[in-house]
Amino acid sequence: xxxxxxxxxxxxxxxxxxxxxxxxxxxxxxxxxxxxxxxxxxxxxxxxxxxxxxxxxxxxxxxxxxxxxxxxxxxxxxxxxxxxxxxxxxxxxxxxxxxxxxxxxxxxxxxxxxxxxxxxxxxxxxxxxxxxxxxxxxxxxxxxxxxxxxxxxxxxxxxxxxxxxxxxxxxxxxxxxxxxxxxxxxxxxxxxxxxxxxxxxxxxxxxx
Numbered sequence: 001x002x003x004x005x006x007x008x009x010x011x012x013x014x015x016x017x018x019x020x021x022x023x024x025x026x027x028x029x030x031x032x033x034x035x036x037x038x039x040x041x042x043x044x045x046x047x048x049x050x051x052x053x054x055x056x057x058x059x060x061x062x063x064x065x066x067x068x069x070x071x072x073x074x075x076x077x078x079x080x081x082x083x084x085x086x087x088x089x090x091x092x093x094x095x096x097x098x099x100x101x102x103x104x105x106x107x108x109x110x111x112x113x114x115x116x117x118x119x120x121x122x123x124x125x126x127x128x129x130x131x132x133x134x135x136x137x138x139x140x141x142x143x144x145x146x147x148x149x150x151x152x153x154x155x156x157x158x159x160x161x162x163x164x165x166x167x168x169x170x171x172x173x174x175x176x177x178x179x180x181x182x183x184x185x186x187x188x189x190x191x192x193x194x195x196x197x198x199x200x201x202x203x204x205x206x207x208x
Contacts, residue, residue: 004088005069005125009062012118015050016058026051031100031115033107045104049096049118061122068129075132079190091185095124099178106173120174124182127152131183131193134200149201155179 019025031048035041052058072091076084099120107113129136134149156179163172187194 004073004085005065008069008092009065012050012052013058013062016052019051020055026116029116031103032111033104033113034109034111036104037108045097045100046093048100048116049121051116052118053116057117061118064122064126065118068126071129071133071136072125075128075186079186079193087189091124091128091182092121094185095121095178095181098181099124099174102173102177115174120178120181123155123175123178124185127179127182128186131186131197134197152179152183 015025015029019029029044029047029051031044032041036044052061073084073088076088080087096118100115103113103115130138130148130152134147134152136148137145138148138151139145156176159172159176159179163176187197
């Protein structure tokens with residue numbers, strides 16, 4: 001199953017690169033709450049994850065997906081066996097859709113609200129990795145090592161704060177919801193994993 005993340009990266013990258021030179025692709029694929037809610041264009045709940053605003057947006061998301069996707073795939077294989085592929089794809093697709101739920105509700109009458117990118121799903125994969133390995137270091141800005149669980153708490157706080165302040169055009173709501181979905185999904189699949197996570201918090205050298 002180790003190729004699932006690579007497959008997703010290839011599909012998303014190819015679609016995003018095509019959209020960079022064809023703005024009509026972005027217009028057709030982007031998340032637009034008004035069109036989803038009032039015109040029933042439900043496909044946009046997923047297709048917005050296939051296109052990105054620019055190269056930086058794409059590269060950062062794909063690096064994070066590549067870095068942590070393999071970890072989550074391995075953990076799913078260890079815990080869910082033959083169903084691991086379906087669960088991983090379910091996590092990714094489900095987090096794309098549900099991480100945008102709040103924005104859909106909040107912006108449903110705003111015809112000008114648009115969003116693109118797989119950030120909600122990438123956040124879900126990242127936080128699933130943190131769930132399975134809470135003390136594994138994450139390199140903040142690629143340099144400063146920080147335990148995953150500490151990074152996760154700071155990330156949630158930052159996303160919540162920025163979503164309330166509305167200081168930029170980044171979908172912080174999707175980041176926050178994607179993170180929550182990624183952390184909770186393994187528990188929903190197998191509730192006993194929650195106690196394994198709690199045990200790991202008091203045993204930093206352990207792992208699933």
